[in-house]
Amino acid sequence: MNKPEKCIQTEIVVEASIEEAWDAWTTENGIKSFLAPACDINLSPGGKYEIYFNPDAPYGEKGGEGLIILAIDHLKMLSFTWNAPPSLPLVRNQKTHVTIRFEPEDEKLTRVLLNHNGWGSGGEWEKAFEYFEQAWGKIVLPRLKFRFDQGPIDWSNPPRF
Secondary structure (H helix, E strand, O other): OOOOOOOEEEEEEEOOOHHHHHHHHHOHHHHHHHOOOEEEEOOOOOOEEEEEOOOOOOOOOOEEOOOEEEEEEOOOEEEEEEOOOOOOHHHHOOOEEEEEEEEEEEOOEEEEEEEEEOOOOOHHHHHHHHHHHHHHHHHHHHHHHHHHHHOOOOOOOOOOO
């Protein structure tokens, strides 16, 4: 019997309309408000979805370079490729997949569900999985909530979670 595919699944409810939650993940201003200080997004299948955690670093060390949008279902789902941090060079150039789903709880609350799959096994794959298991659930989604509760992230002094 095959083991189920390794996958990171996490979710959060934010005090935002579905449109506001969608915009946070799909626009430059939205990304800068909670995920990273810079980005390059072309919201179309095959378009760029590059997220720059270190925008002043040389290309290849900025963060999420070379990433693309895989699929879009407006206000419902966004899927894109993702890569490991530069500190894990053996798996960095191999892309995994992230799918974000948006479910309205009511007019002012939205459930954001994140699914990250496409993992290899052993060595740096295990380190990357552990890294993102922490990053998505304990940093990224809490920052999204912070953004809607208290305002955009100040990248010169980001909150610690």
